[in-house]
Amino acid sequence: MTEPTYDILGIGNAIVDVVARAEDSFLSRHDMHKGAMILIDAPTADSIYAAMPPGQESSGGSAANTCAVAAGLGAKVAYIGKVADDQLGAAFRHDIKAVGVHFPTAPLSGGAPTARCLILVTPDGQRTMNTFLGACVTLGEADVDPALVAASAVTYLEGYLFDPPEAQAAFRKAATAAHAAGRRVALSLSDAFCVNRHRAAFLDLVANHVDILFANETEITALYERNTFEEAAEAARKDIALAALTRSEAGSLIIQGTETVKIAAQPTKVVDTTGAGDAYAAGFLAGLTAGKPLAVCGQMGSIAASEIISHYGARPETDLRRLMPA
Amino acid sequence: MTEPTYDILGIGNAIVDVVARAEDSFLSRHDMHKGAMILIDAPTADSIYAAMPPGQESSGGSAANTCAVAAGLGAKVAYIGKVADDQLGAAFRHDIKAVGVHFPTAPLSGGAPTARCLILVTPDGQRTMNTFLGACVTLGEADVDPALVAASAVTYLEGYLFDPPEAQAAFRKAATAAHAAGRRVALSLSDAFCVNRHRAAFLDLVANHVDILFANETEITALYERNTFEEAAEAARKDIALAALTRSEAGSLIIQGTETVKIAAQPTKVVDTTGAGDAYAAGFLAGLTAGKPLAVCGQMGSIAASEIISHYGARPETDLRRLMPA
Numbered sequence: 001m002t003e004p005t006y007d008i009l010g011i012g013n014a015i016v017d018v019v020a021r022a023e024d025s026f027l028s029r030h031d032m033h034k035g036a037m038i039l040i041d042a043p044t045a046d047s048i049y050a051a052m053p054p055g056q057e058s059s060g061g062s063a064a065n066t067c068a069v070a071a072g073l074g075a076k077v078a079y080i081g082k083v084a085d086d087q088l089g090a091a092f093r094h095d096i097k098a099v100g101v102h103f104p105t106a107p108l109s110g111g112a113p114t115a116r117c118l119i120l121v122t123p124d125g126q127r128t129m130n131t132f133l134g135a136c137v138t139l140g141e142a143d144v145d146p147a148l149v150a151a152s153a154v155t156y157l158e159g160y161l162f163d164p165p166e167a168q169a170a171f172r173k174a175a176t177a178a179h180a181a182g183r184r185v186a187l188s189l190s191d192a193f194c195v196n197r198h199r200a201a202f203l204d205l206v207a208n209h210v211d212i213l214f215a216n217e218t219e220i221t222a223l224y225e226r227n228t229f230e231e232a233a234e235a236a237r238k239d240i241a242l243a244a245l246t247r248s249e250a251g252s253l254i255i256q257g258t259e260t261v262k263i264a265a266q267p268t269k270v271v272d273t274t275g276a277g278d279a280y281a282a283g284f285l286a287g288l289t290a291g292k293p294l295a296v297c298g299q300m301g302s303i304a305a306s307e308i309i310s311h312y313g314a315r316p317e318t319d320l321r322r323l324m325p326a
Numbered sequence: 327m328t329e330p331t332y333d334i335l336g337i338g339n340a341i342v343d344v345v346a347r348a349e350d351s352f353l354s355r356h357d358m359h360k361g362a363m364i365l366i367d368a369p370t371a372d373s374i375y376a377a378m379p380p381g382q383e384s385s386g387g388s389a390a391n392t393c394a395v396a397a398g399l400g401a402k403v404a405y406i407g408k409v410a411d412d413q414l415g416a417a418f419r420h421d422i423k424a425v426g427v428h429f430p431t432a433p434l435s436g437g438a439p440t441a442r443c444l445i446l447v448t449p450d451g452q453r454t455m456n457t458f459l460g461a462c463v464t465l466g467e468a469d470v471d472p473a474l475v476a477a478s479a480v481t482y483l484e485g486y487l488f489d490p491p492e493a494q495a496a497f498r499k500a501a502t503a504a505h506a507a508g509r510r511v512a513l514s515l516s517d518a519f520c521v522n523r524h525r526a527a528f529l530d531l532v533a534n535h536v537d538i539l540f541a542n543e544t545e546i547t548a549l550y551e552r553n554t555f556e557e558a559a560e561a562a563r564k565d566i567a568l569a570a571l572t573r574s575e576a577g578s579l580i581i582q583g584t585e586t587v588k589i590a591a592q593p594t595k596v597v598d599t600t601g602a603g604d605a606y607a608a609g610f611l612a613g614l615t616a617g618k619p620l621a622v623c624g625q626m627g628s629i630a631a632s633e634i635i636s637h638y639g640a641r642p643e644t645d646l647r648r649l650m651p652a
Contacts, residue, residue, distance in 0.1 A: 018417075021643070054394070054421035054641060057383040068380070087413040087439070091344075095380035113413070315380060317347070 004183070006102070007075040007289035008282075009152035011144070011174055012063025013136040013160050013167075014081030014105075015115040016088040018055040019127075019274070019312055022120040026051075027128055034122065037129040037191045039163055045132035048118050057088070058313050059095035060117055062158040062190055065275045065314045069282030069304050071099045072320045075289060078102040078148060080170075082139035088114040089135070095315070105143050108135040121312065125270035133164055140166040144173045150181035153289045154212065156281065159190030159219075162198040175209045186212035188281055189219035196222055206240055212288075213243040214281045220245055244284050244298065246277060252302065254294045263298035266306035275314025279304040283320075300324055330509070332428070333401040333615035334608075335478035337470070337500055338389025339462040339486050339493075340407030340431075341441040342414040344381040345453075345600070345638055348446040352377075353454055360448065363455040363517045365489055371458035374444050383414070384639050385421035386443055388484040388516055391601045391640045395608030395630050397425045398646045401615060404428040404474060406496075408465035414440040415461070421641070431469050434461040447638065451596040459490055466492040470499045476507035479615045480538065482607065485516030485545075488524040501535045512538035514607055515545035522548055532565055538614075539569040540607045546571055570610050570624065572603060578628065580620045589624035592632035601640025605630040609646075626650055 027034055030048060040048065059068070064079055071077045079096055083089030085107040092114060096103050115134040119127050139161075149155050155178040161167040175185045187210045189195050195202055202223055206213055213236065217229050220243075224235040229247065236243040237255045246252045247265075254261040283304030287297035303323050304316075311317050353360055356374060366374065385394070390405055397403045405422055409415030411433040418440060422429050441460040445453050465487075475481050481504040487493040501511045513528075513536045515521050521528055528549055532539055539562065543555050546569075550561040555573065562569040563581045572578045573591075580587040609630030613623035629649050630642075637643050 049420060052420075052424065054385065054424045055417070056639065057417060059380065091381070091383060094375060094378075098378065098380045313382065 004153040005076065005151040006078045007153050008067065008070050008156055008285050009078045009080070009149060009154070010063035010067040010156045011080045011161065011170065012061050012158040013115060013133065013164070014064060014083045014092055015061040015117045015131065015136070016092055017058050017060035017117050017119050017274070017314065018049070019058065019119045019121060020053040020055040022053060022122060024122050026120060027122065032120065032128045032130070034128050035126050036193050037131055037160070038193070040130045040132050042132060045116060045118065045130070048130055052118060052120070056312070057091065058315065059092045060314050062160055062188065062278050063156055064096060065278035066156060066282040067101045068096060068099045068315050069279045069308070069320065070286045071101050072316050073283065073286040073300070073304070073324065074321060075286040078104070078152060080105050080143055082108055082135050082143065084108045084112065084114045084135040086113050088116065104145070104148070108138050111135060111138060119274055121272045121274070125273050125309065127272060127274040137164040137166060139164065139170055141169045141173045144170045144177070146177035149174050149177040150183065152183060154184045154186050154285055156186045156188070156285065158188050159194050159202065162194065162201060168201070184211040185209060186214065186285065188277065189213070189215040189223060192218040192222040195219050199223065211241050213240045214277065215243070216246045216248070216277055244280070244301065246280055252280065252298055254298050256294060259294070261294045261298060263295065263302055266302045268306040268310045270309050272312045273309050275308045276305045278314060279308040296325060330479040331402065331477040332404045333479050334393065334396050334482055334611050335404045335406065335475060335480070336389035336393040336482045337406045337487065337496065338387050338484040339441055339459065339490070340390060340409045340418055341387040341443045341457065341462070342418055343384050343386035343443050343445050343600070343640065344375070345384065345445045345447060346379040346381040348379060348448060350448050352446060353448065358446065358454045358456070360454050361452050362519050363457055363486070364519070366456045366458050368458060371442060371444065371456070374456055378444060378446070382638070383417065384641065385418045386640050388486055388514065388604050389482055390422060391604035392482060392608040393427045394422060394425045394641050395605045395634070395646065396612045397427050398642050399609065399612040399626070399630070399650065400647060401612040404430070404478060406431050406469055408434055408461050408469065409440045410434045410438060410461040412439050414442065430471070430474070434464050437461060437464060445600055447598045447600070451599050451635065453598060453600040463490040463492060465490065465496055467495045467499045470496045470503070472503035475500050475503040476509065478509060480510045480512050480611055482512040482611065484514050485520050485528065488520065488527060494527070510537040511535060512540065512611065514603065515539070515541040515549060518544040518548040521545050525549065537567050539566045540603065541569070542572045542574070542603060570606070570627065572606055578606065578624055580624050582620060585620070587620045587624060589621065589628055592628045594632040594636045596635050598638045599635050601634045602631045604640060605634040622651060
């Protein structure tokens with residue numbers, strides 16, 4: 001097997017975040033479930049946006065955030081995702097290229113605009129997300145270059161990719177190409193509501209096509225329909241080669257065969273939890289592809305997540321390498 | 327004279343800021359003068375943007391920032407400025423309307439895109455600005471509704487308006503309409519380089535058409551070509567009815583006829599000075615139009631500025647009214 005050109009290839013929904021601060025009453029007035037991501041159509045996006053406080057636009061997308069953080073940690077990273085050829089798409093492209101991520105996907109021309117996620121951050125730091133998928137729904141098999149997948153040590157897929165129907169085919173094509181080349185496939189479950197929307201497909205994937213799973217407590221219990229984290233974690237142990245399960249301030253649990261590694265959370269002041277899971281996966285995979293032991297991988301994930309939640313926005317504001325263990 | 331509908335009508339360049347953190351070496355590599363605003367054409371904007379770190383987009387524009395802060399302080403505010411009918415223009419319109427500012431100006435269709443200001447924030451908190459004026463250059467006399475000017479207690483003009491040539495006519499039309507209705511005209515000098523570009527016009531305006539002047543130390547010494555702040559302040563006293571002169575951490579000086587009021591700066595940790603002067607003018611004018619004494623107006627300006635410089639971005643992140651004197 002040849003040396004990979006990239007440590008991580010992320011595939012996901014290419015989204016620009018519009019972040020605004022809001023009171024809890026705004027969420028209830030607009031029937032939003034705090035902490036969740038829901039999909040909205042264009043008219044709903046327009047009406048929520050019209051009601052929202054002033055926002056700040058910045059590049060987002062779960063796997064894209066992971067790619068940006070991993071690149072900031074020195075990993076060699078590529079990304080596949082679909083923007084439109086509009087102003088927000090240009091900003092997305094600029095931002096991911098500016099951190100050194102290879103981004104070969106052609107933009108969509110003459111169709112839907114670049115995807116937007118309207119994010120309301122409440123005073124407790126929780127983010128509630130309303131995603132208009134726009135151009136993302138046209139990401140398909142043709143956008144996945146098997147040579148790029150084969151040249152990447154880990155292909156990382158976000159669970160949200162199961163929402164736009166064409167992307168599921170892209171997802172399966174990437175997983176097949178990765179395994180054919182002897183590479184690994186990682187999956188993030190993304191969101192408990194997303195798991196509930198696609199449970200059967202996720203269960204099949206996790207058991208048969210995924211080598212590394214990222215999930216938080218609500219996602220893993222939703223996937224296996226268990227009442228406790230411990231039961232769900234044991235189900236994951238039987239199902240998957242390597243799982244990194246996050247529990248917010250309770251840290252994370254890494255499970256690999258009979259091995260279990262407990263990682264403490266990195267204490268920090270929580271300003272905005274947007275991107276916490278994405279950053280954890282980035283730190284973990286940057287460590288893993290650099291050959292670090294699991295305990296160090298988990299610690300790198302925790303430190304990266306703590307930087308992201310200490311400020312607004314899902315991309316790092318400091319040089320993450322300085323925060324990492326030697 | 328009828329009661330004004332608006333306390334403040336701002337007229338300025340409607341700009342979306344693209345803010346990125348950068349080292350001092352980035353400024354020197356790109357021949358940028360730290361702390362200054364320069365005008366750039368479209369190709370230069372593209373080449374600087376391509377070299378810039380990842381950015382966050384948010385609504386800016388000097389007078390528009392002032393309007394947003396003043397509205398946040400409870401003032402009744404309107405704004406005139408030209409965006410294009412593109413994604414960034416829609417974000418600008420959303421953000422200023424979301425804080426309650428009346429924004430009647432029709433967007434430009436089929437011409438230049440919405441103006442962008444590429445802002446590099448260095449580790450010392452200073453911002454260096456590169457402005458591509460885009461749609462702003464089409465703001466002209468036709469955009470100034472004399473009835474709106476007449477309905478506003480203070481018409482506030484940013485000095486940057488003298489850069490796009492058509493805007494000078496809009497500027498003069500607004501000043502004439504304001505005085506014809508017995509209202510006041512305020513001017514911010516905006517930037518020492520801007521003053522140097524248009525000194526003769528500014529000297530004429532200040533002496534003959536402006537009632538309230540905002541300037542910082544370098545701007546006021548540039549306007550009157552004096553060596554010291556004290557000499558420049560005395561020149562301003564002879565020239566203008568009311569001047570509020572800011573000196574960063576040394577506070578501000580308010581001059582009205584023989585009266586002089588010294589205001590201390592509000593201590594804070596400086597993260598990003600973008601919008602400090604805009605916020606000072608907002609606090610000052612919100613106080614003035616609410617009938618507060620000059621010392622309170624200056625204090626309101628200082629407090630508003632201190633909130634703005636304590637975080638990235640030129641718009642408030644907290645409820646400013648809670649910070650104000652009773």
